[in-house]
Amino acid sequence: MSASAAPLEPGAPVRAPKPSEKWRRLRLLPLAAGAGAFLVGMWVGLARLGLTLPGSGELAEFHGALMIGGFLGTVISLERAVAIGRWWAYSAPVLSGIGAFVLIAGVPMLAGELFLLAGLLLTLFSGFIVVRQPALFTVVLTVAAACWVGGTIVWLKGAPAAESAGWWLTFLVLTIAAERLELSRLLSPPRSSQLTFILAVALILVGMARGELALTAAPFSGIGLLALTAWLLRHDIAMRTIRMTGLPRFSAACILAGYFWLALAGLLLLAMPPGAATFSYDAVVHAIAIGFVLSMIFGHAPIILPAVTGVRVRYSEAAYLPYGILHLSVLLRVAGDLFEGVDLRAASGPLTIVAFAAYAAVLIVASRKK
Numbered sequence: 001m002s003a004s005a006a007p008l009e010p011g012a013p014v015r016a017p018k019p020s021e022k023w024r025r026l027r028l029l030p031l032a033a034g035a036g037a038f039l040v041g042m043w044v045g046l047a048r049l050g051l052t053l054p055g056s057g058e059l060a061e062f063h064g065a066l067m068i069g070g071f072l073g074t075v076i077s078l079e080r081a082v083a084i085g086r087w088w089a090y091s092a093p094v095l096s097g098i099g100a101f102v103l104i105a106g107v108p109m110l111a112g113e114l115f116l117l118a119g120l121l122l123t124l125f126s127g128f129i130v131v132r133q134p135a136l137f138t139v140v141l142t143v144a145a146a147c148w149v150g151g152t153i154v155w156l157k158g159a160p161a162a163e164s165a166g167w168w169l170t171f172l173v174l175t176i177a178a179e180r181l182e183l184s185r186l187l188s189p190p191r192s193s194q195l196t197f198i199l200a201v202a203l204i205l206v207g208m209a210r211g212e213l214a215l216t217a218a219p220f221s222g223i224g225l226l227a228l229t230a231w232l233l234r235h236d237i238a239m240r241t242i243r244m245t246g247l248p249r250f251s252a253a254c255i256l257a258g259y260f261w262l263a264l265a266g267l268l269l270l271a272m273p274p275g276a277a278t279f280s281y282d283a284v285v286h287a288i289a290i291g292f293v294l295s296m297i298f299g300h301a302p303i304i305l306p307a308v309t310g311v312r313v314r315y316s317e318a319a320y321l322p323y324g325i326l327h328l329s330v331l332l333r334v335a336g337d338l339f340e341g342v343d344l345r346a347a348s349g350p351l352t353i354v355a356f357a358a359y360a361a362v363l364i365v366a367s368r369k370k
């Protein structure tokens, strides 16, 4: 989620270097497909929470695939294509964007095959980046892409949702961690710190391969997530930029709040693994998916959107309101899950959607101001 780290002058609109306008605007197509999958994914997610809503029943079982394959797979592949800067790299986001439409149209197997192809291409293209720029973060980005492929194969085989969810969430966690690792180089961390990063990633991969999200004990995933969070808190540049003002501070606040939920997911996997309580699986999945991943998206959107689409995006301090609503919705979700408060859980879903709608409104209003 950091195609290009644009300098972050407080209050200044973020503008990325201009490739040809026509080509850049074409990137809006896969982005629109991804956004469509996200909105439908949220809508049917509400049905999974027990809310009866028009048109949400049919696609409810594909909520996870819509969110991970349709939305994040498309957005992450698009970003990678922008970083590579070659026409052929756009084949991955285009394929997963089409996959998103095909899934919404109700043809899951074909959608799964398109996500699989997109994931294989993303892994291949990420491998090219390793050759061009051999570094720990480019290797981890490639391993992360391969987890998307692994999860999609497991999903196409019809395995229980928790098994594909383990792979897919690892795809997201390692992609974000690798990009924070890339940025942490600005602080030139000691080489030995790479060893602890590798160890944390290895524990997470072992936990994923064991399918711990579907088991009643998740030691590897639990310790791995805690170790990774500790590493990120120790080396992330956000620990510095939180003391700045404007967008740098807001992004840092989103990143650090995300680390809180990532650590909580690790603790829950140790203290209350999936299957140990009715909703502990849901608590772990959404502490990561909403608390960590969506918070990262909040923090990076004002930087990434201009870089990817050329659309001017202006930050505003009003963004702290949707930020607060987002994290309140996760708190209600996890509390509802842990104390089996069904109403609390049900209320958390619409609140997450309100947070996103409010955030989009804040950015649109701020960006329209002269």
Ligand code: HEM
Pocket (backbone or CB within 6 Å): 042, 045, 046, 048, 049, 061, 062, 063, 064, 065, 067, 068, 072, 161, 162, 165, 168, 279, 281, 282, 285, 286, 289, 290, 293, 294, 348, 349, 350, 352, 353
């Ligand atoms: C309004 C927001 C959301 C709601 C209401 C929601 C609802 C749900 C529910 C009720 C489940 C089933 C949990 C269980 O079986 O106990 C679920 C599973 C899942 N959700 Fe969400 N979710 C939301 C947002 C997200 C987001 C943003 C992501 C990804 C970034 C995500 C990814 C997943 C995954 C991977 C699963 C597991 C696969 C599955 O069981 O289908 N969810 N979600």
